[in-house]
Amino acid sequence: MSLVKLVDPVAAEDLGRVHFIGIGGAGMSGIARILLKRGVRVTGSDARGSELVNELRELGATVHIGHAASHVKDADTVVVSTAIRDSNPELGEALKRGVRVIPRAAALASVMAGRTAVAIAGTHGKTTTTSMLTVALQKCGADPSYCVGGQLVTTGLGADEGNGDVFVAEADESDGSFLMLAPDIALVTNVEADHLDNYGDPRAVYDSFNRFVERVGSLLVICADDPGSAALAEVAAKRGLKVRTYGTESDDYRVTGVRPDGFGTRFTIEGRGEVRLAVPGAHNALNATAVVAVADALGLPFEEIRDGLAAFTGAKRRFEAKGEAGGVAVFDSYAHHPTELAADLRAARDVVASYSGDGRVIAVFQPHLYSRTRFFADEFGAALGLADRAIVLDVYGAREDPEPGVSGAMVAERVNLPESHVDYAPDKATVPALVADKARQGDIVLTMGAGDVTELGPQIVAELSTR
Incomplete structure (x- = not known):
């Protein structure tokens, strides 16, 4: 089964002037960066500014904040991410004018050629x-x-x-x-x-x-x-x-x-x-x-x-150290599938064993997508049982609308730990204090999920430093 329409790759030098709709995304900005370094003229647009957008501007890209049909007027090729809706005015204008429109993966194939x-x-x-x-x-x-x-x-x-x-x-x-x-x-x-x-x-x-x-x-x-x-x-x-x-x-x-x-x-x-x-x-x-x-x-x-x-010291959000306070080390992980949670929690236990031997692993997990939570609630619960304590946030819906009856509570109630060692925290703002109340010297705290749970790491470190 293919979820996309296959597109024959076009050599990068034949793309002409390239416009990226959603240029600030991690994947889109990377391809734009490579094209700019090869001397290709690049323009783009995004809903908001960012550090990545600023870097592309410094490399010579013209980047608009906000979307408008006029932004694609000089483009020979338009690159779109899967996040772009059919109603986007730039996409509509490109299709109306018969401009070549390709998905991000096709643009990647072009620069790899x-x-x-x-x-x-x-x-x-x-x-x-x-x-x-x-x-x-x-x-x-x-x-x-x-x-x-x-x-x-x-x-x-x-x-x-x-x-x-x-x-x-x-x-x-x-x-x-x-x-x-x-x-x-x-x-x-x-x-x-x-x-x-x-x-x-x-x-x-x-x-x-x-x-x-x-x-x-x-x-x-x-x-x-x-x-x-x-x-x-x-x-x-x-x-x-x-x-x-x-x-x-x-x-x-x-x-x-x-x-x-x-x-x-x-x-x-x-x-x-x-x-x-x-x-x-x-x-x-x-x-x-x-x-x-x-x-x-x-x-x-x-x-x-x-x-x-x-010499490899990691990638952002892959067991990334966020800081330490009060003898408690805080890490952040993009893990959002049960297998990924289990792998990271086993790794956290290895680290604890290497340093103190008696420290605990505290998992702070934010389920990502209602559909994934519904499909894998049991498996998430089993994976979180590898921690000593688990705090489960509500679901980060991302591109999905809420589903009746699907919430972080589905996962929390399935965690294979004593009830006193599991907390359901639907209000993310309460988590730093909750972690600080439970953590002790020698523990590792691991925030996990593909959503905005990543924001909690520095907040947890700050809260621990006040105790």
């Missing part, structure tokens, strides 16, 4: 793995172009133009748009049911990844530990693709001896050697091993990639 394209896909871990690969390649002098769904801590950017031949991109499956990419090398971290508001049923999710593999040029790297990812080997074999696996069950890149190392992680790749990461969690050991597999295919030496992985 002509490079050795590496796409990282999967239900979880895309941003971290894409960021890891980018930093590792940078550290060994490959200087890739890249486009990530988050921001690298090392550069503060989510996308940039490099001088090397490699282009590394995160491939987003949420709306099926990764089917517009045709990478030379693809890495699939895992495949699970998600985005069912778009796909309708889990089978359609798996089918979309099958179709993605059919668009890969030469190599598919998959996780042997994940059944959904491992199943793609059969599709790849039918196409004659080279396949490499990684994981604790892999015959190609086998991971052993994973253990916490302070805030980081140590592990061994059999036949290669030991790797030390500055980020926590067994899932990051897998992500890093996937990077080694891709780097091998690119002909890069393991020793240099290992040093690059050691």
Whole structure:
């Protein structure tokens, strides 16, 4: 099942003058940045100003705040994100004038064309793995172009133009748009049911990844530990693709001896050697091993990639440190699927064990989307049971309207912890004080969710500092 209309990519130099509707978004602004660095004339519009908008203006883009038909008068190509409604006046004007209109993913395919394209896909871990690969390649002098769904801590950017031949991109499956990419090398971290508001049923999710593999040029790297990812080997074999696996069950890149190392992680790749990461969690050991597999295919030496992985300090909102007060450390995570919550909470427990051994993990979770909450309420409850205490906010609806009977309470009542260790906090403003009342020296607080829960980290640190 494809949720998008496939568009043949147009070479970046043939796009002409490009106008982005919603240019301030993370994905859109990254592609605009790369085009600007290639000398393409870029204009755009967004509902509000931002730091990203200001950066694009400094690079030479003309950016309008607010939408109006007149903004597309000089455009040869108009790029739209999935957030743009059909009623948008700029989109309407472009269609009326017969201007080429393409989705964000098609624009990404255009800037990847002509490079050795590496796409990282999967239900979880895309941003971290894409960021890891980018930093590792940078550290060994490959200087890739890249486009990530988050921001690298090392550069503060989510996308940039490099001088090397490699282009590394995160491939987003949420709306099926990764089917517009045709990478030379693809890495699939895992495949699970998600985005069912778009796909309708889990089978359609798996089918979309099958179709993605059919668009890969030469190599598919998959996780042997994940059944959904491992199943793609059969599709790849039918196409004659080279396949490499990684994981604790892999015959190609086998991971052993994973253990916490302070805030980081140590592990061994059999036949290669030991790797030390500055980020926590067994899932990051897998992500890093996937990077080694891709780097091998690119002909890069393991020793240099290992040093690059050691230099990786994370991506924004991926177990990102927000501060510490009163002996309590606060982190923030974009985790919004049960598997992601479980991985981050296990990583938090590893960090606690490395430092004090008797600290607790306090999870502050904001469910994202009413549909996802309805689909996965039981699984969210089970994942939050890995914490010592859980605070559940109300649902962040994002693009969805509220559903009767669907709220954060659905998740809170399913958390497998003593009732006294679970709080439902529909008023977000009460959470910093609630956390400060419960936290004690040696604890870790982890805010989780794809919504505005990220705002709470600094507020929690500030509240803790007053106690």
